């Protein structure tokens with residue numbers, strides 16, 4: 067089976083570890099081999115959290131620089147920072163809602179302009195889908211569902227080799243029952259937003 | 266029921282490496298487990314801790330790794346299957362019992378897990394603990410994948426019982442923190458009570474006994490070598506004249522690389538999973554068929570040096586390489602592309618790596634370092650010590666925990682840290698060697714771990730410094746584990762004792778002890794100032810629960826603050842305490858009401874009294 071390498075970058079607390087669990091479950095349901103690796107040492111202290119997910123036949127569980135097939139960024143400046151993980155063939159999906167790092171508030175850096183981030187990524191990579199996942203998450207019922215909105219966008223635009231239904235089943239299995247409706251809603255909103263992106 | 270206690274052989278489930286290891290221990294019938302938490306090993310013990318509450322498994326968070334290993338050594342010498350886990354530097358703390366426990370051996374299966382951290386994702390060094398196996402004469406196993414880690418720990422218990430020897434299981438972060446599908450196996454019943462049978466000629470290591478034991482140990486290791494020669498964990502894959510010897514996660518990078526480079530048909534790969542003692546015959550046999558051999562291992566040239574020695578003995582002059590300028594580094598971790606490239610270089614295969622993106626036009630992206638949480642009491646304490654010290658020339662030895670982050674600007678509190686507990690003992694040295702004022706910081710858990718002995722030393726040798734003990738009622742950094750000062754009823758658990766830090770410090774003979782509540786800024790500064798003026802050893806205990814923990818346990822009701830229009834924008838708040846709840850909007854300081862917990866420290870600092878509760 068073709069190997070697809072997905073990198074997810076997020077800021078601690080954005081729920082990307084749950085997102086990778088859902089993707090893992092979806093892979094199990096779809097019979098796709100998968101290995102994932104995550105670095106979450108200081109996640110709760112507001113640092114960057116990165117997950118690498120390798121679908122298909124390759125046996126490594128991490129992804130080298132320039133070798134991500136898909137980059138899913140939960141925060142635009144983090145998506146930009148992860149460009150070293152991409153090549154001209156990488157599909158990029160990013161949230162456009164910003165979470166400026168604290169260094170910006172204390173004057174140790176300037177947050178890059180989001181339009182410029184989009185322009186740069188678009189020029190360098192194979193494709194870009196940029197959506198305001200925060201807005202959609204709030205629409206779905208809670209800012210906490212940003213991760214699931216982005217999963218929706220990922221499933222719509224990525225080539226992960228499993229169906230929307232399987233991912234929905236995985237959300238069913240892996241997320242808390244109390245939030246199921248909200249999450250399914252969030253997933254749909256992300257899916258649609260990616261579908262309509264650029265139209 | 267805990268998901269890892271499910272008696273459902275054949276169930277396929279996605280597990281974190283650390284969960285797979287915990288499950289493997291359960292399948293092996295582990296009855297007794299001890300640890301001191303440390304990333305990347307922490308989730309193993311967390312899961313065992315949870316399972317111990319639902320089963321007859323005995324689990325304890327011990328005071329430090331030496332204690333954990335000694336407690337476990339007794340259980341293993343009472344015949345129980347015993348598991349002791351720690352991060353790599355923890356094994357340094359436990360090295361004293363480790364070296365002689367190897368002589369004494371065990372009667373029940375005993376596995377000691379060391380979680381190494383190449384690239385230092387959350388550690389102060391990247392020491393390669395495979396040398397402990399060699400140094401201490403311990404059989405060692407090293408998994409290459411998550412599912413294998415589960416199988417390996419089961420074998421490790423069997424091996425330990427076969428040899429009556431503790432077995433070292435060595436993982437790296439990429440095993441501990443990877444996820445993969447794992448299939449549940451049968452669970453062996455647990456034997457939870459054992460019997461110690463007196464055997465002074467094995468268990469009392471006076472010199473005359475130890476001399477005998479050392480010789481017996483070498484015999485055991487000889488036997489282990491025989492097992493390693495034929496172990497399924499040392500497989501050879503493929504055939505051909507190009508040879509690769511590999512361990513751990515690098516196996517998969519190598520397998521993917523020979524596939525990608527199209528050299529699979531003339532390459533053979535020996536993976537050493539049972540890597541101490543090394544399978545000498547197997548390696549010599551492997552080398553004989555090769556024209557060239559590449560050794561791929563993160564860390565030090567542990568295998569490479571042994572392989573070269575074996576080749577010399579076998580009279581082989583083929584090129585064998587691993588660590589070199591053109592090939593592999595002893596630094597950090599490896600990755601698939603790096604391994605692919607080095608294999609191509611060594612075996613002379615054409616290969617063009619993926620072209621890097623040109624990022625010359627990408628603007629500088631502001632750094633996102635980890636930061637103390639909003640409302641973290643450490644921030645308040647650091648600020649207050651700084652204010653109290655004024656323009657004194659101070660040295661701040663610090664220690665290992667969330668509060669190490671205090672060294673970052675704008676707090677800049679933290680000048681020296683080498684290992685757990687070192688804040689206290691290095692304060693003794695700095696106080697003696699300089700005329701500077703020494704103020705050091707240590708967390709409560711770290712104080713119990715290895716700060717106490719330093720403080721005893723300080724009292725006895727009459728040193729001169731101020732120690733701030735940050736008592737936040739939890740081991741915060743590694744994910745909120747208990748420690749001896751914690752009220753276990755908060756965890757819903759009874760039957761635990763509790764050590765009071767203040768009483769302990771006074772009993773040790775510290776004459777100047779003061780308590781501060783760090784969220785009372787003015788009062789704290791006064792108290793700290795007085796402690797700093799004391800000549801001799803003074804201790805300040807700064808008491809406030811970890812905000813993140815208190816929030817998650819609903820012990821704290823966040824009550825957000827806001828910046829009112831009295832703000833005149835001199836930004837003392839942001840610039841001095843750097844709480845992550847501050848942000849700038851159109852150049853104005855704002856407070857994020859979703860993350861502010863209402864510690865009110867900034868409100869007490871603001872000279873304009875511009876920071877006020879959001880709701881009255």
Ligand code: SF4
Pocket residue numbers: 111636637638640641642643667668737741742811812813814
């Ligand atoms: S986890 Fe607790 S101790 Fe650590 S930074 Fe957060 S509030 Fe402070």
